[in-house]
Amino acid sequence: MLIVTPSIAIPDSELIERFTRADGPGGQHVNRTESAVELRFDVANSPSLPEAVRERLLAKSDRRMTDAGTLVIQARRFRDQARNRDDARERLVEIIHAATLVAKKRVATKPTRASKERRLAGKSQRSQTKKTRSRDWSRE
Template identity: 85%
Template sequence: MLTVTSSIAIPDAELIERFTRADGPGGQHVNRTESAVELRFDVASSPSLPDAVRERLLARGDRRITDAGVLVIQARRFREQARNRDDARDRLAEIIRAATVVAKKRVATKPTRASKERRLAGKTQRSQTKKGRSTKWSAE
């Protein structure tokens, strides 16, 4: 059981783990052991996720989510399979936890008159500086 929040827990039956040989450091040991973990979680059809969280997860546009709505996490940071497995589960929990937070609605604002005037004054000043440079060089 993977506990994400106090109200969201994912049973192990919904998680599919596949172990593969990892690249990277480890010498000959890397060629013999399957220490990398590929964790798959079907976001689209999981009964453990609330509908709002599922929709936010699928709407994120994350490249780790397939077209079928399956979240795939690769973990090969460590040399031990158990640590990679824990790492993959922690990352899955963090992704789901991030989707539980509702983004604040953006309120459209307009720049004030003073800020517009400051911007234009700065542009004028910059223009004068550049004009001064060109006349200085052409006079010599």
């Protein structure tokens, strides 16, 4: 059982883990052991997720999300399978937890009159500075 929040828990039966050989340091040992973990979680068809969280996860343009709505997490940071497995599960929890938080609506604002005037004053100042740099070619 993977507990994301007090109200969201994902049973192990919804998680698909595949173990592969990892690249990186480890000598000959790395060629024989399957320490890398590929964790798959079907977001689109999971009964454990509330509808709002599911929609936010599917709406995210994340490269780890397949077209079918499956979230694929690859963990190969550590040399042993157990630590990579825990790492993949922790990252899944972080992704789902981030989707539970609702982003605040942006309140549209207008620039103040003073800020507009400061911007225009700065533009004219820069314009004047650039004008003084140029040579007057008509006199030569």
